[in-house]
Amino acid sequence: MPDVNETIIEWLQGQQDWLQQATETLLSDGCLSDVKLDELVAYLKTSEGLEVTNHRQFDGLATHATATGELRLTEIGDISGIENLAPRQPLNFGKGNLCVIYGHNGSGKSGYTRLLTKVCGKPQANDLKPNVFEAPPAERRCKVTYSENGVASEVDWPANSAPIDALRSVDIFDAETAVAYLTEETAATYMPPSVALFEELASVCNRIKEKLQSEQEALVSALPRLPSEYMATQAGAAYGGLNSTMAEADIQSIIQWETYDQITLDQLGERLKTADPGQLARNKRNTKQQLEQLLSKLKAVATAFGKDGLDSIRSLRTDAINKRRMATEAATVESAELECVGTDTWRALWEAARAYSQTVYPGQQYPVTNDARCVLCHQELGEEAQRRLLDFESFVQGRLETEAKAAEESYRQALAALPSGLTEEQSATACQAAGLNGGPWETRLMESWRKIVNTRAVLLEHEAKNIAEPLEWPTDIIEELSNRIQLFEREAAQHDEDAKHFDRAQAIKEKLNLEARKWTAQQAAAIRAELERLRKVALYEKWKRSTNSQGISRKAGEIGEQVITQMFVDRFNRELKALGASRIKVELGKSRTTRGKSLHKLRLKGAQTGRDLPESVLSEGERRVVGLAAFLADVAEQPHAAPFVFDDPISSLDHDYEWHVAVRLAQLAQTRQVLVFTHRLSLYGAVEDAAKKVGDAWKNNHLQQLCIESFSGTAGHPADQAVWNANTKKANNILLQRLDDARKVGEASGAEAYRGLAQGICSDFRKLLERTVEDDLLNQVVRRHRRSVTTDNRLAPLPLISPEDCQLIDDMMTKYSCYEHSQSSEVPVFIPEADELRADIESLKAWRESFRKRPEGSVASA
Incomplete structure (x- = not known):
């Protein structure tokens, strides 16, 4: 088989760099914090993060491992408002590794299991209920004490609050767990670090995808809703079809609206x-x-008053001015007696006289000099005056004057034409x-x-x-x-x-289409914003595709096939054998891989059709032991020493299976704490025998047998050590102490009060006699609730039993049977007086001490 780490490194170097960086962070830090996750998301959004690189060496892969350490449950107490549990004192699990808690139905075993399931954060945990037969409690809580690597911790835990993180590794088996392993796909709880890395990567991908999805969902569209009347138009279709890849020309066709x-x-x-x-x-x-x-008018005006038009007017004006100046400067009439001949005023006067002359001398050329008077002063014209008028006319009709008049006329006409x-x-x-x-x-x-x-x-x-x-x-x-x-x-x-x-x-x-186009053009800013949003959404879709964990799951399946599936199957087969269930035709196989996890499922071995499921074919007991085997195959070989909790693991099992389960529990307890809740005394005894098989010293140090009971409507009360579960010597002393207490009650309250207590003492004395036969007389060779006959170093003392021994015990068994078994009403049962009862109990105690010393060292100590 090729080196798994080399295979993983080769695969990683074919991935995008953001995933490689995530791997290095997991290898170095063991987890990905929220801060590192944000940094990784930011890196994924860059071109560098999406590039496939091969520069990372993943040196931490060789040392990547799951933390180990010892975890122990110490006790549970101060329970209030949880199920019907109300123990007067905490349930203490002792210092040993194997603790069996016995109790009748309704004594609180399942209540403790449900509480632990919730406290430890197990998937099958249901919310804890208060005692439905009592008023709702003011508070609902309990106190859980545990230790990690010898360091004790105590947690005051409110009911149904978050699990205690330190206890999450506790493994709990109950009826629901058995059904789950039998009917559901199961991922191996413990995976080698190299394979667990893929599950962690798949989890990182999901966390990143969730974060990207959250950011993407924040990109809310603000695009106005298209009016319904425009839905069927071409412009409406274009508006509804906005997408991140639209060309600019297509965008312009939606947002442009021209005159x-x-x-x-x-x-x-x-x-x-x-x-x-x-x-x-x-x-x-x-x-x-x-x-x-x-x-037309505007063009004419624009032409006239444009630069060229103004230049033309100004040119005409300049020409007129210049020519008038020249004409004026040239105006030299020798016969003139006054100055300023030729000026504008003078010319105006001259032209006025010309006009008047046509009135008084019509038809005659101006100026009229023959037999005429001056048109201005009406005096007769002398010879000199006649010559002066003719000189003036010659001046007016001269070339320069004519040109000046023409220039002035052109300018005037130009102005008039404006x-x-x-x-x-x-x-x-x-x-x-x-x-x-x-x-x-x-x-x-x-x-x-x-x-x-x-x-x-x-x-x-x-x-x-x-x-x-x-x-x-x-x-x-x-x-x-x-x-x-x-x-x-x-x-x-x-x-x-x-x-x-x-x-x-x-x-x-x-x-209608034009109206729709006009409406969409009015939404130009919103359309631009929506296109930008769609481009961002497209980027998020691209980034989310990068976080798809299918490739991780496929590779995890390949690696898992090498180092998980076969090992899981082998463990399951070993557990079946250890539990005496090899003959059951079931097998564990891989079903699929999802999110980096290899899932497995139980199926019938050799079934003719794949439609028949184990849960529909196997008996109840077979289903129970197969579920237990799958559970142990899954969790028993985890590297961390976390407690096992079993709730009636032998339910529906026969004596053969029961013994194998007891032996397996004792084996488990050699490496970690095992807590067993049971209502079967047979398992109580079987576990004790299994512990002895490990060794008496180990049994004495690690096996603790407890009893819980219900009382006055509540359950979970740890019971004091009693006759039935203490060794016979201690049980004898317990009865004597109880008798002293009964005598005191009788002296204080009368004979009836004494008889009520004494009857119980007589009944328990009868049970002690039975146990005396098993443990003392027969030296525990044969015991009730134990399938085996134990002969190892125990048969030698049996020949020392005398007829007197048998007679003593037989007489006492006969005398006290009436207090344990029902009797005819015609034969009344009388309670012995305190002195008589004490004498019988002390005689049994004395016999035991004498029998153990007969002869010295020949009888094994109980």
Whole structure:
């Protein structure tokens, strides 16, 4: 067989690094704390943690072992409100390894077993009940004393609270345990450290998965619920199908909502509402016409008041100014008597005179000089005045003057040609007609018109006070108007088409899908958050897959097959043989592996069909002994010395099985504490004989026989050592002490009180006589409740028995039989007086002492 550790290391180096790190932590620390678990979860979430590595050597694997040590149960006492247990003094299990607690039915044996099962945290433990025949107690608790490696501990344990961790390793066998081993799949309780490692790893995987699951469940979706009317739409389906792998293009198709989409939705709504598509088409075209006019005017204004337009105006103004300056500078009329000829004022006066001349001298060329008067002063024109007027006219009609006038006219015409902007009222009216009112575009147009009016005013004032700023070309407005013009034309064309044929059902479907798209677009932030959540969830799913323990279970099965299953089966077969049950046709086999544990199940050996189960074929006694064998095979070879607790292990067993069980119990008690609760005196005696087989010295040091009893509605009371369970010498002394007590009671309370106690003494004296025959006269060669005849070093004294010995005991047996067995009512039974009874008891004591000394050393001590 290959080295198990090498096989495990080879397997580990093929696992992800987080699992390898978990293994090293388990090997070094023995467990994984919550802090280390959190660190491991964080490491698992990294790329390094998910990488398969082979750099770890797992040196701790060779030294990984389960802690060992001795655990002992010392006593249970101060019981209150648990079952019907109410012992007056603690039940003490003594210092030896083998303690047999005898009690009749209802004496509290099962109550103690149920209490221990709960205290030790066994899976089959049920909640402990109070005494149902009494009022609910104020408190429910008990005191448990135990020791670990010689160090004593005492725990005040509230009923049904958490188990005492130190006692979890106690192994308890009762009827339910027997049934469980017989009918259920069982994992071997003790596993070699190398195999137990897989169970620990599987547990770590489950803890990590639970933590990851908890973190994943905290990622709660905040995605709004899709309205039911959108469920059947394409957009609704896309919204409902959000997933972590969605492409960005698919995401955009859900969260984007453009102006065009809104226009399309409005159009569909309009088409669905209208009853006359033709009229609607005409209305659209009228609106389109208004938009075209508005666009044309805006383009013209934008051109006129743009940089080029302003530059042109300024160029004309500069040209006019320059030419007027040149003309003015060249204005030299020699006949002029006054200055400033050629100035604007002078030219205005001259032109006014020209106009007036046509009134008084119509049809004559200005200036009229022949037989004419001055049109300004009405005086007759002399020769000098006539020449001066003709000189002035020559000046006005000169080239520079003509050019100056032409330049000024061009500038004036350019100013006159400047388009005027719209007033706010006109702009509002135009926007309303074009369908732009009440929105941002109306605001933008208003701002543009205000700028245009201001710029035009500055230009008309020749930029005397302010400089006109060029108007930026309103590209966005123009583009929007152009788009709307095209849109209205398309809509009009669609309405024309609708007037011929309209698929209303399809239009409704398209409209509903657009409304759904608009709704999903409004949830854009929530959709982004949900996609992020889904990506995180996908990561958690990936991480949880890494914690799947199936691979661990498979490897555990392989390793377990090598070092657990066969050993478990071999132990079971040995236990069957040790319990005298080899003939029972059952076998233990592996059923499956789960979470790192190899599970085993009992089945019939040689059965023709697999449907017949052991529990349905075996007798009650066979089921009991097979369950006991499986239990012992599972727990008996654990390395730690923890107590065994058996509750009536021989229930339903015959004498052969009973003896084998007693021998096995004595064997177990050689290495650890064994506590046996029983209601059968036969087991009481069989265990004593089995202990003697180990050795008298061992028996005297380790065997303790106790008795518990019920009294006044409560149970579990440890009984004082009595005639039936003390050695005959001590039993004799017990009867004498009881007789003294009875005499005192009689003297105080009368003969009737004495007789009540004395009758019990007589009955027990009869039992003592029987035991005297077994233990003293026959030297324990034959005893009741014992299957064997013990002859080893015991037969030699038997020839020393004399007829007088037999007569003495026979006479006393005859005399006191009436107190143990029922008698005819016609023959009354009289209780002996105290002196008579004392004489008989002391005579038996004296005979025993004499018989033991006959001859010196020839009779073995009891």
